[in-house]
Amino acid sequence: MKGGKSHFIKDLQIHLQEHCSYARWMDSKTLMLTLYYIETPYVAEYVIHFCGDMITLDFRVNVSMTLIKGFSVKGFKLDETKD
Numbered sequence: 656m657k658g659g660k661s662h663f664i665k666d667l668q669i670h671l672q673e674h675c676s677y678a679r680w681m682d683s684k685t686l687m688l689t690l691y692y693i694e695t696p697y698v699a700e701y702v703i704h705f706c707g708d709m710i711t712l713d714f715r716v717n718v719s720m721t722l723i724k725g726f727s728v729k730g731f732k733l734d735e736t737k738d
Contacts, residue, residue: 663692663699672697708732 663672673693681687681702688701702713708731715725 661690663697 657676658674659676660671660673662669663674664670672695674690675693676688676690678686678688684705686703686705688703690699690701692698696718698717700713700715702711702715704711704713710730712728712730713725714727718724
């Protein structure tokens with residue numbers, strides 16, 4: 656585990672919140688990062704899945720006072736063009 660601070664939305668505002676983080680490989684292509692926000696009930700999970708030229712980022716939070724409790728973003732590697 657590693658400690659630090661990150662920006663987090665709670666009580667409908669953005670706070671610089673102290674956290675403990677833990678990362679683990681779920682399999683050879685999937686990394687999970689869990690942040691435990693100190694002195695709050697919030698636990699955020701980021702799951703990053705690598706598949707060839709594609710990447711998927713899933714975000715989940717255990718409780719939320721906002722409308723979003725999670726989201727997923729997909730991306731891909733662009734071919735480099737040489738000038």
